[in-house]
Amino acid sequence: MGVKLPRAIDYEFDESLKELRLLATSAGAQVLDIVTQERKKIDPAYFIGKGKVSEIRAMIDSGGANVVIFDEELTPAQIRNLENSLEVKVIDRATLILDIFVNRAKTNEAKVQVELAQLNHLLPRLTRQWTHLSKQYGGIGTKGPGETQLETDRRLINNKIKILKKKLDKIDKERITQRKNRLDLFRVCLVGYTNAGKSTLFNCLTKSGVITENRLFSTLDSTTRKLADSNGRKILLTDTVGFINKLPHHLVASFKSTLDEVRLANLLIHVVDFSHPHYLKRIANVTEVLSEIGADKIPIIMAFNKIDKSAEPYAEFGHYFTPDLRNFFISAIKKQGIEHLIKRITFLADDNNSA
Ligand SMILES: Nc1nc2c(ncn2[C@@H]2O[C@H](COP(=O)(O)OP(=O)(O)OP(=O)(O)O)[C@@H](O)[C@H]2O)c(=O)[nH]1
Ligand SMILES: [Mg+2]
Structure with a gap:
């Protein structure tokens, strides 16, 4: 899905969508269709117009898509609203790139860097739907007294980010020694x-x-x-x-x-x-x-x-x-x-x- 705003230059807009298609196939997806919309400004709730949302919903119902990828960065609220209306996963360009990175990372260093990037990307986008996090990163007794699930998730992610940064610092030090040589x-x-x-x-x-x-x-x-x-x-x-x-x-x-x-x-x-x-x-x-x-x-x-x-x-x-x-x-x-x-x-x- 690409949204063309008044300032957009034609070939750059087309180029960016072509690249998004390549990114999607590089991530292992099969692209069924590319939808575009020209707008004066983006819609704060849905990014695109309500009519376009219904149109995509109809396409999903008849074509069987299970993910919609946006070429621009979406706010957490937009993702939530779109996912509620479309009933499929909705991601943006950055998330797609991160997905590719996760699959390509081989060395310990690349893996740590990618995980850090993912968490940094995720943190401001946390909504209530991320209840699985405590299972992934927590353990027993991870929820503090009086904390909402969202607060717990934020805290767990922040802790994890700290740990990953420490790991990277250590790798960095090894690199510095390597470089000295x-x-x-x-x-x-x-x-x-x-x-x-x-x-x-x-x-x-x-x-x-x-x-x-x-x-x-x-x-x-x-x-x-x-x-x-x-x-x-x-x-x-x-x-x-x-x-x-x-x-x-x-x-x-x-x-x-x-x-x-x-x-x-x-x-x-x-x-x-x-x-x-x-x-x-x-x-x-x-x-x-x-x-x-x-x-x-x-x-x-x-x-x-x-x-x-x-x-x-x-x-x-x-x-x-x-x-x-x-x-x-x-x-x-x-x-x-x-x-x-x-x-x-x-x-x-x-x-x-x-x-
Ligand atoms: N025709 C042609 N194709 C090339 C040439 N050099 C590279 N390619 C092709 O371009 C594609 C990308 O090449 P890579 O060397 O993987 O490119 P890269 O810059 O390392 O790409 P990333 O690691 O993904 O950033 C491959 O299919 C190569 O075979 C060239 O001189 N001529
Ligand atoms: Mg390369």
């Missing part, structure tokens, strides 16, 4: 929009076999390896979680320890899916997140990927031969343009070492 190495991080081809490029540059997939957020855990073909130089490459448009701030914050890796790198390679029609907008999204996490002062190279698939006449861009050599046009799959990129990385590493 790597201080004399040149550290390069691959960053970029989800599905841009970061992991494919990572495999190509390090000759490893990280999972790459044509779905959103296939990588959640960061992996670090040595750059191959670096002629004995000590260069470390890290593959990281992808960014996405409309990623809520608290979600970004929960990935702090993963993103520290980015913040503390000597060089970032911003991987762009050059075959995507709106790659410029995505570059802007990624640049925004980089500045949000305080990584906007780190030297950066642009790697325009998937040139094998792109209709853009990249050679005419002339970037190839700009004096600072910051732009590279590559195909990670076909291994085109990779040697130029490696040359540039090793040059910058040598430059850094001699400085």
Whole structure:
């Protein structure tokens, strides 16, 4: 379900819904229909108009959908009202992204980070319906005297958040020690929009076999390896979680320890899916997140990927031969343009070492 407000730009609205569809299929859902509505402003009680709610209800009754996903963030009251009227689960974009994260997280660190993000997301949205929480997080005698179920749930979540933060602090400390051991190495991080081809490029540059997939957020855990073909130089490459448009701030914050890796790198390679029609907008999204996490002062190279698939006449861009050599046009799959990129990385590493 997408709601188009007067300020919305046509292609951005369509793009966002297309992405929501991809997110839904990445989460394992089957998309039956996409419903949109143009509104002057959102309805405080239902987000959409009452008539639209009835229309969706009729679609659910005839088509058998069991979840409705909204592209925008919903308030707890809106979720409750919608669920009462539609009698199916109602979630928003952030919850969907979190769902994908939960399923993808493999390492202990990623799991703790995702659980923290979930709880931070859940806390302000707690309503009476969350009575199962005391079972999940509590135990015997968890309900304090005179507490309502809601207060108990809030307290349990806050306690759990404290525990998870402590766990993360411990993981953070281990990371800091790890990083100290790597201080004399040149550290390069691959960053970029989800599905841009970061992991494919990572495999190509390090000759490893990280999972790459044509779905959103296939990588959640960061992996670090040595750059191959670096002629004995000590260069470390890290593959990281992808960014996405409309990623809520608290979600970004929960990935702090993963993103520290980015913040503390000597060089970032911003991987762009050059075959995507709106790659410029995505570059802007990624640049925004980089500045949000305080990584906007780190030297950066642009790697325009998937040139094998792109209709853009990249050679005419002339970037190839700009004096600072910051732009590279590559195909990670076909291994085109990779040697130029490696040359540039090793040059910058040598430059850094001699400085
Ligand atoms: N045609 C083409 N496809 C590519 C290229 N590089 C990557 N892909 C495909 O793009 C999809 C995403 O690649 P990944 O390497 O998993 O992308 P990612 O940036 O790591 O994605 P996340 O981990 O989900 O953020 C896969 O289906 C890759 O096969 C390329 O140079 N050309
Ligand atoms: Mg990846």
